[in-house]
Amino acid sequence: MTGPIAIVGAGLAGLRAAETLRREGYDGKLTVIGEEAHEPYDRPPLSKQILTGWVAADHTTLPRLENLDDVDWELGRRAVSLDLAGKKIVLDDGRAVPYDRCLIATGVRARPWFNETEAELDGMFVVHTSDDSRALRQRLAAKPRRVLVIGGGFTGSEVASVCRMLDVDVTLVELADAPLSGALGGVIGAVAADMQRDAGVDLRTGVRVDAIESDERGRVDGVRLSDGTDLDVDVVVVALGGIRNTEWLTGSRLAASALGIGCDAGCRAFDGNAIVTDDVFVAGDVARFPHPIYGYQMMTLEHWRNALIQAEIAAHNMIAKEADRRPHVSVPWFWSIQFEVNIKSVGVPSMADQVVVTQGSTADRRFVAAYGLNGTIVAAVSFNDGRYLEFYERLIQEAAPFPIRLDNVDQATGDDPVPAAFPPQSELTNRPTVVLTGHSPTEMRVERKETEETAA
Amino acid sequence: MRVVVDLTLCQGYAQCAYLAPESFKLSGEEALMYDPGPDDAQRERIMRAAAACPVRAIFTEPAPGTKA
Secondary structure (H helix, E strand, C coil): CCCCEEEECCCHHHHHHHHHHHHCCCCCCEEEEECCCCCCECCHHHHCCCCCCCCCHHHCECCCCCCCCCCEEEECCCEEEEECCCCEEEECCCCEEECCEEEECCCEEECCCCCHHHHCCECEECCCCHHHHHHHHHHHHCCCCCEEEECCCHHHHHHHHHHHHCCCCEEEEECCCCCCHHHHHHHHHHHHHHHHHHCCCEEEECCCEEEEEECCCCEEEEEEECCCCEECCCEEEECCCEEECCHHHCCCCECEECCEEEECCCCEEEECCCCEEEEEEECHHHEEEEEHHHCCEEECCCCHHHHHHHHHHHHHHHHCCHHHCCCCCCCCEEEEEECCEEEEEEECHHHCCEEEEEEEECCCCEEEEEEEECCEEEEEEEECCHHHHHHHHHHHHCCCECCCCCCCCCECCCCCCEECCCCCCCCCCCCCCEEEECCCHHHCEEEECCCHHHHC | CCEEECCCCCCCCCHHHHHCCCCEEEECCCEEEECCCCCHHHHHHHHHHHHHCCCCCEEECCCCCCCC
């Protein structure tokens, strides 16, 4: 039997991997390392029922579906490096955790406001950890003058939704033309924009925040937007997405960068030469893996269900014989709840170039939209119509033609597909910097180039 | 007790909201809001809700002292 096994990351993926290892009969030494002091907890409620005040922030601890009493929990401990040759993980207290197999599931952290002085002000918030959510809940309960949400992705839109439920005035600023447009495109994003405005959100698109003002006591006291507008706000929620927690692997000779940790469909990590390793596995938000139904493109998915499934497959493959290994190839899903609407998605909408409403109507905010690329369906999104999405999942699995022909209930008016209007991908500035060394073409190697950033 | 709902699976049938209304509520027509850390006094109702869920989306931890 393999062993010992170490899991770095104690979120949903780390927990589910530990459960899977035990369920599949691994009874050897198992260590789970987590930076936060809390037991593994669920994050989706942090921007919803925690912020409304219905549920306490420390009440989202995930149920353990297997007995994990004999796991060595290293909580409140950060992994600082991984020694690929020595097969050990070094913790921030200097101890080394040896492994025979290791799973990296370190996830993402909230992207902080870029201006460090402004980010330190009283009244600045992000929503990623339960501590973040507790702090923001307290401030919302104290009836702020106005909340500014920076970023109209899912988290930002959910925070704006909660503000309106609490009858707190809120402005949402989004650089693109519509909220949710990065994930769902501008056409469906426009529906989300209408939802926000109808709920009383002061939605401002196509602008950015230039400056956050403070009073003499270091509290947020107004902001200036790029169009010259001044807003009187005393709370700012920064919802600009996440940063993948891969810096600790900089010296590890793994294929780790701001884009994630490269791995194969069996969740085995690539080393810096992009050669697959046998002992190091990756799952969840940090895993950058090839998806066959999207042309084997490498992708990272920051979705709840992806973390769950990928962790189960990684854990299985860690202890399986080679012939029993499974690929991570299922169709991605995600959901969001905002403005009393259940948004669900199957497939990868951002891969598409066209979209068409296939069922229901956007005016009723009950519809399904199908997304296509080069004549093939690649995704579908529902607003309050989630029961139909499994049908679309099958179409995506079968690479069905787009636009689709439907003979079922609740058909839309039969409009032609239109451009899905995804905003241009922002240029990633933090790509891995590598150099090739060696003379003979068959003996070349990849080395990470020392930069100021990686040397720091 | 600890509860998690796989909201990918959830289709808003709302059986849970009838059987354990203190812990499961609909937001709008089909979006489920739930209490992931309900009081142990709710256990029986929550177990009934989990059993009644048509898509088996509700996951709970075994009661203390029982085998996982």
